[in-house]
Amino acid sequence: MTIPASAAGGAGGRRSAPTVKDIARAANVSPMTVSRVLSGGNNVRPQVREHVERVIAEVGYRRNENARRLRQGNRSGLVGVLITNIGNPYYAGMLQGVEEVVAKTGRRIMVGVTNEDEQLERQLLSDFLGRQVEGLIVVPVGEDPDRFSIESLAGVPLVLASRSIAGTSADAVLLDDVRGALEATERMLAEGHRRVGFLGNQVSVSTGRRRLEGFRLAHRRLGLEPPDELIRLGQQDVTSAEQAMDSLLDLADPPTAVFAANNRNTVGAIRAISKRRTAARARHGVVPTVRLFGFDSFEFADMSPVPLSIVDHDPTELGRIAAQMLFDRLSGEDTRPGPRLIELPVHLVDFA
Amino acid sequence: MTIPASAAGGAGGRRSAPTVKDIARAANVSPMTVSRVLSGGNNVRPQVREHVERVIAEVGYRRNENARRLRQGNRSGLVGVLITNIGNPYYAGMLQGVEEVVAKTGRRIMVGVTNEDEQLERQLLSDFLGRQVEGLIVVPVGEDPDRFSIESLAGVPLVLASRSIAGTSADAVLLDDVRGALEATERMLAEGHRRVGFLGNQVSVSTGRRRLEGFRLAHRRLGLEPPDELIRLGQQDVTSAEQAMDSLLDLADPPTAVFAANNRNTVGAIRAISKRRTAARARHGVVPTVRLFGFDSFEFADMSPVPLSIVDHDPTELGRIAAQMLFDRLSGEDTRPGPRLIELPVHLVDFA
Numbered sequence: 001m002t003i004p005a006s007a008a009g010g011a012g013g014r015r016s017a018p019t020v021k022d023i024a025r026a027a028n029v030s031p032m033t034v035s036r037v038l039s040g041g042n043n044v045r046p047q048v049r050e051h052v053e054r055v056i057a058e059v060g061y062r063r064n065e066n067a068r069r070l071r072q073g074n075r076s077g078l079v080g081v082l083i084t085n086i087g088n089p090y091y092a093g094m095l096q097g098v099e100e101v102v103a104k105t106g107r108r109i110m111v112g113v114t115n116e117d118e119q120l121e122r123q124l125l126s127d128f129l130g131r132q133v134e135g136l137i138v139v140p141v142g143e144d145p146d147r148f149s150i151e152s153l154a155g156v157p158l159v160l161a162s163r164s165i166a167g168t169s170a171d172a173v174l175l176d177d178v179r180g181a182l183e184a185t186e187r188m189l190a191e192g193h194r195r196v197g198f199l200g201n202q203v204s205v206s207t208g209r210r211r212l213e214g215f216r217l218a219h220r221r222l223g224l225e226p227p228d229e230l231i232r233l234g235q236q237d238v239t240s241a242e243q244a245m246d247s248l249l250d251l252a253d254p255p256t257a258v259f260a261a262n263n264r265n266t267v268g269a270i271r272a273i274s275k276r277r278t279a280a281r282a283r284h285g286v287v288p289t290v291r292l293f294g295f296d297s298f299e300f301a302d303m304s305p306v307p308l309s310i311v312d313h314d315p316t317e318l319g320r321i322a323a324q325m326l327f328d329r330l331s332g333e334d335t336r337p338g339p340r341l342i343e344l345p346v347h348l349v350d351f352a
Numbered sequence: 353m354t355i356p357a358s359a360a361g362g363a364g365g366r367r368s369a370p371t372v373k374d375i376a377r378a379a380n381v382s383p384m385t386v387s388r389v390l391s392g393g394n395n396v397r398p399q400v401r402e403h404v405e406r407v408i409a410e411v412g413y414r415r416n417e418n419a420r421r422l423r424q425g426n427r428s429g430l431v432g433v434l435i436t437n438i439g440n441p442y443y444a445g446m447l448q449g450v451e452e453v454v455a456k457t458g459r460r461i462m463v464g465v466t467n468e469d470e471q472l473e474r475q476l477l478s479d480f481l482g483r484q485v486e487g488l489i490v491v492p493v494g495e496d497p498d499r500f501s502i503e504s505l506a507g508v509p510l511v512l513a514s515r516s517i518a519g520t521s522a523d524a525v526l527l528d529d530v531r532g533a534l535e536a537t538e539r540m541l542a543e544g545h546r547r548v549g550f551l552g553n554q555v556s557v558s559t560g561r562r563r564l565e566g567f568r569l570a571h572r573r574l575g576l577e578p579p580d581e582l583i584r585l586g587q588q589d590v591t592s593a594e595q596a597m598d599s600l601l602d603l604a605d606p607p608t609a610v611f612a613a614n615n616r617n618t619v620g621a622i623r624a625i626s627k628r629r630t631a632a633r634a635r636h637g638v639v640p641t642v643r644l645f646g647f648d649s650f651e652f653a654d655m656s657p658v659p660l661s662i663v664d665h666d667p668t669e670l671g672r673i674a675a676q677m678l679f680d681r682l683s684g685e686d687t688r689p690g691p692r693l694i695e696l697p698v699h700l701v702d703f704a
Contacts, residue, residue, distance in 0.1 A: 018506075077483070078462070086444050086445075086447050086448040086451065087444065087445065087448050087668075089441060089444070089651075092438050092439065092441070092444040093438075093439065095438050095463075096437075096438040096439050096465070099438065099463060099464075099465050100465075103464070103465070106479075108462050108463070108464065108479065108480075108483070109462065109463050110430070110460050110461065110462050110463075111447075111451060111460075111461050111462075111463050112451075112455070112460065113448070113451050113452075113455070127458075127460065128460075131429070131460070154370075238651075267651065267652075270655070271655070274655060298651070299441075299590075299619065299650070299651070299652070300619075300651070300652035300655070303622070303623070303626060303652070303656075303657050304655075305655050305657065316439075
């Protein structure tokens with residue numbers, strides 16, 4: 001048997017996949033016969049069918065899924081997912097949930113990482129739309145709703161995950177950020193703390209804004225106002241969070257309790273407190289205590305060297321729900337014209 | 353101006369993107385004119401060009417990247433990445449490195465999760481090939497090399513990441529598993545431990561096999577043979593690792609030191625030891641000590657409640673190198689026929 005020339009090539013080199021014509025030539029039958037065998041073998045003599053199937057097995061023909069999907073009306077079978085950072089276990093968990101649900105529909109996820117960069121997000125969105133994604137799941141950066149307008153997305157359904165953008169008509173699944181921050185802060189105030197620090201993301205990010213809102217709300221319900229010097233915003237990694245916590249502890253009148261509004265800030269706060277405690281023990285000094293509350297759990301929360309309470313939730317479930325909302329739109333099951341908003345419950349867990 | 357019918361549709365409903373023909377109709381020019389404007393505007397009067405550009409901006413035409421790429425010879429611009437588990441921070445780190453390098457080439461990653469299931473991996477491979485991925489980066493499951501033959505992959509370049517499969521001709525980037533396990537075990541033996549436990553993955557996985565090999569090698573260099581009752585294999589999550597560690601500690605003659613051969617096993621071991629220490633302290637009993645070594649670092653390694661040494665490395669760098677090896681093949685820069693193998697160095701870190 002002759003293997004078609006287009007299927008040959010160097011071990012690691014590129015070569016194009018054999019086409020129906022290549023198979024037909026190798027099997028010495030017409031392309032129509034090959035096509036019939038590929039689509040089930042109707043109207044083909046069994047002997048011929050077996051022969052063609054053998055050639056296909058040897059040559060390794062594969063249907064060009066992309067071309068087939070294009071012919072069937074631009075269904076790429078791809079869902080575009082934009083997250084800000086894979087290194088943050090929160091987003092890794094979310095991605096896991098999205099992939100799980102997308103894979104069940106036979107589709108695949110295409111993943112882009114925006115690194116909190118609006119310009120990069122815009123490029124990735126445009127690129128994903130150009131690749132005919134059937135839907136988008138995005139953790140958005142910034143506050144500009146224009147890029148998410150129905151016109152900008154050419155009608156491709158979008159679900160915003162974890163963060164919302166005011167002024168978009170996109171579906172969104174969020175955590176109940178306000179309630180989580182409210183309950184955590186109310187607990188600290190009920191324990192008698194009157195100088196409570198806040199470590200959070202910038203307020204241009206909806207989670208940052210909403211969690212700060214819950215923090216303020218808890219104070220106002222008691223007729224209090226948290227002083228600005230106790231609020232540190234914009235830390236997006238553990239190192240800057242640790243520095244922010246250090247700056248709080250270095251205040252003339254430091255906070256006795258701190259609310260860290262996401263896992264990066266919680267981990268940074270634990271590091272800062274832990275470092276000071278170790279240093280104090282080494283010089284037999286007074287070991288400082290700070291009551292710490294965090295938002296988002298993480299693997300070692302229950303073994304933290306600093307006693308900790310956490311506003312807990314399930315990022316994998318959030319990912320699953322985001323994908324499910326997208327498929328409700330895609331399948332036409334959800335035809336409501338307005339945006340749909342789901343806020344997932346959160347709950348306080350004490351790691352004493 | 354008339355917006356083409358195909359660009360209309362419900363807020364969340366599906367609608368197809370406007371085509372060149374739609375634009376031509378809306379702008380009242382020929383499709384050829386639209387096409388010329390789209391490819392730079394040569395041979396089009398400036399006034400007409402501006403008019404068409406305005407229509408394009410309003411209608412939101414987007415080039416069909418998939419169709420364009422297909423016309424240009426099946427370059428999908430997609431790299432398929434198969435990992436076993438996004439929830440494991442090791443793989444999340446690796447994925448981050450792959451995405452970083454792939455994005456720089458203007459390509460995108462398509463991600464599949466195999467959950468250590470060979471059957472699922474086979475399906476995903478076939479699906480990814482059908483989608484015309486330009487290359488594959490795979491953390492392989494099992495020991496069967498057939499699915500990675502050049503024939504099975506129709507010549508699409510493959511890089512195995514983190515794990516190898518005997519009998520494949522694919523490029524691979526691995527950690528120096530044997531040396532890492534050897535050095536860690538030699539340290540434990542040099543510290544005087546003679547009953548050293550091993551917690552690892554199954555030996556059908558190359559990392560599991562190679563790390564056990566390093567563990568045995570260190571013993572043999574001293575004329576020792578680790579007893580089978582101290583070796584626990586196959587734990588792939590923290591819960592089963594914790595149980596395996598418990599079973600070691602429950603032995604009549606328990607190990608005085610343990611080597612946990614990946615981060616899931618290390619975390620499980622820390623939990624088991626930590627639980628026993630807390631219980632012992634509560635009843636004012638003797639607090640047990642076990643010398644613990646792990647493979648793979650993780651966020652809280654330096655704040656582990658159990659003193660710890662780690663065979664450390666950089667999974668993000670491994671991801672970057674895997675992608676780089678793939679592009680060396682794709683670009684034709686690397687034309688060596690045989691497989692290329694890179695073993696990344698590892699180093700011992702003590703978290704006392």
